[in-house]
Amino acid sequence: MNRRKLFKILGAGVGSLPLVAYGRNYRKLSPERSNDLFEQWEGKFSEAIVTDEAFWQRFATDFYDISPGFINLENGYFGVQPIPVNAAYHQFVDKVNRESSRYMRMDYWNDWQMVMDSLAGFTGASKEALLVTRNATEALNILINGFPLKAGDEVILQHHDYHSMIEAFQMLEKRKGIKLKFIDVPLLPKSEDEVVKLYESAISPVTTLILVTHLTHLTGQVLPVKTICEMARNKGVEVMVDAAHSFAHLDYKLADLGADMVGVNLHKWYANPLGAGLLYVKKEKINKLSPMFGDFTQPADSINKLGHFGTLASPALLTIPVAGKFNNLVTIKVKQARLHYLKAYWTSKAAAMKRVEVHTPLAPDQSGAIAAFSVAGISADDTVKRLLDEYGVFTVKRQLKDREVVRVTPNLYNSVADLNRLLKGIEGLSRG
Missing domain, CATH: 3.40.640.10 (Type I PLP-dependent aspartate aminotransferase-like (Major domain))
Structure with a gap:
């Protein structure tokens, strides 16, 4: 597939997007600017940068619009769209709405290929x-x-x-x-x-x-x-x-x-x-x-x-x-390594806390980003509520066959600082 052709199709008859508020990154992202952003980051991803927090913070700033009101560690529900993906989606909404049934009946099939x-x-x-x-x-x-x-x-x-x-x-x-x-x-x-x-x-x-x-x-x-x-x-x-x-x-x-x-x-x-x-x-x-x-x-x-x-x-x-295109930019190999690193960072520390049990294998081939834990004497519902209310960290309860757990799922925009806030909350709960 010709990537530039895709972006040309994406923007055909649409021009630049109207101004869209991307949180603190207020910008309009035309297909051309989106393509430039991909090109600026091309070749920068390798396993050597998996633990480089400064790198991932720059990456998150360029590619994600995340609410500053809480730390989202419930990315297992659905993934936050990177800014270029979200911009493209809105471009296509406008394109389909503007060109209507003529596009869907006459041109859509070619784009579908x-x-x-x-x-x-x-x-x-x-x-x-x-x-x-x-x-x-x-x-x-x-x-x-x-x-x-x-x-x-x-x-x-x-x-x-x-x-x-x-x-x-x-x-x-x-x-x-x-x-x-x-x-x-x-x-x-x-x-x-x-x-x-x-x-x-x-x-x-x-x-x-x-x-x-x-x-x-x-x-x-x-x-x-x-x-x-x-x-x-x-x-x-x-x-x-x-x-x-x-x-x-x-x-x-x-x-x-x-x-x-x-x-x-x-x-x-x-x-x-x-x-x-x-x-x-x-x-x-x-x-x-x-x-x-x-x-x-x-x-x-x-x-x-x-x-x-x-x-x-x-x-x-x-x-x-x-x-x-976004996934190919980051590469799944680097994504998996980064997500495993984030998971291993918080689970290894949480598992050492009194009254805390981690319910996920920690080996790289046995788990990815998702992990679950429980705190003895505190229900999963209360744990989720207190983590959000007292520490600003959003997680979710999951029901296993014989117990309730709290599921934690970081994504690429999350940082070690986010996980330190989670750990502070888990430690606070574990102390009663």
Whole structure:
């Protein structure tokens, strides 16, 4: 894809944006200025700068508009759009609104090919294996409801999979008579092999499908998806992966996972506007999936048969290449290293405090940005409230199978100073 062509299309008939207040960074950001900003930062990202706080502060100032009223450590919900991505999104809103149905019926398709080219380049997958959805939950529901499960077929899940996916399978349990088998993956496993063996030992002669969450939304634990997929494939069992939190967070290409099917969010670590997700299916597996939405027009082996959604939020979708450009600028390798550094910084200190328990593995290959903790004698609700009210730090409560925890999720704009404020709060709470 020609990047300059994208920005030319982005700005066609639009000109400069009206003045937009970006907090303290009050500016108007035309496509040309956005491109200049990317070029100014090109080549500056490497693992050598992961711990350089001055570097990341300059970066945050140029690329993010963050409210100064609180410290946001709840970036697991959705990602804050970098300023150039947000500016592009508003450009596309204006463009679609101004050029209306003429653009959507006559020109949108050409621009859409650039979106798909961008995603294919970023994911390492062919366009024929990719379908843009509205979010990962929709992508995974398409897979769950389209997979040829019949009465008596068994599906393996774990209790810390995303609740919406569990509920989708429970609906099929009632409607089709499939069997669900839950396993308990330890919060702090001794090794990757321990986790793989749990899934392997759960497989029975009627096991048809395994759902694996790559990076759990509850504690940030990363599961060894590739090894699980290899094991399952050898036993004739297919694997569906929930990569809502791992995509553009951990350094991999979709095919690297070895999964048959994957559901992805683009509004989390990919930092696209809300309203875009992604579905990946191995091309040889598409034929066996049935559409969840009515469609008799697409071939049985086309992934497009699964995506008859009606009219979509096209400005959010057109922004996808700009978000991809941002991720390619930083590189996922450097992003993962920086996020892990921030997570390790606060968790190592919090774990040493009395009455504080960290519920996330700390090894680089077992977790990313997300981590969870609890303070003995204080509920998660009270912890979240007091951290915000007394220390200005925003976090969120999560419910595990047998306990409540507080989830902490920094992003690239967060600093060690932000985490020191969090630690001050945790220490204050731990002292009673």
